[in-house]
Amino acid sequence: MKLRRDVFQAIADPTRRAILLLVASQSMTAGAIANNFDTARPTVSKHLQILTACELLAQEQQGREIIYHFNPNKMKEVADFIEPFRKMWDDRFNKLEEIMKKHQPNQ
């Protein structure tokens, strides 16, 4: 479930959304992906790492190169629109709990 939360963080970033968009249209190597951005290559690598970690992208070794594929099934899972609603309330309630725990000694 931790992973699921990370998926939302992953797609909250505009560069990562752009990467997904790109790879969704065609599977490609890290180098080819990086060529589409002005961002430094290590930054793009970092984004690819995050997207791979939460399974929005899948890696495939092809000879010396790693090809990145888009994982539509994971994307579909994100599309479950209840999750952001649930996360919104979970964040609020976590905050409530935190505030009231500190509040306790003042009682």
Added chain:
Amino acid sequence: MELKTKVNTEEGKQEIFITREFDLPVDLLFKAYIEPQIVEQWMGTKVLKLESKKHGSFQFETTDPKGNKHCFNGVIHEFTPNEKIIRTFEMEGASFGVQLEVLEFLKLTSNQSKLQKQVIYQSVAYRDENLKLPFRQGINWAHNRLEEIVKSLK
């Protein structure tokens, strides 16, 4: 780690249930709902008015990241300290109608409590629109091709 908050929605019904257990005594959980300064902190809203009593009313004002103000208001129908609040909730200027909220505060142990919130909307369509709101706001990827890809999968 699993989210501690459960949201139950049944297809075709105009209500939702939100359930959450807290590591807090029930009176502290209840207090978080009735003290304006505390509500402001965890709800991330400005509390213009909060009369925590039967037939009391409340008004919240939230400023979104773009600087737009959104107003919310409602009337308290039932108020039983540390047990229950029944109130209406309305987002002003939105086309979601008015919601009826039944909040039940349950003591589990001396240090643990549970909140059960039932929200009843005027129609199934209003409920679904409301549920989608954080999805739209949070991700902000409308008109993105990704959305089209996802839609084509359904």
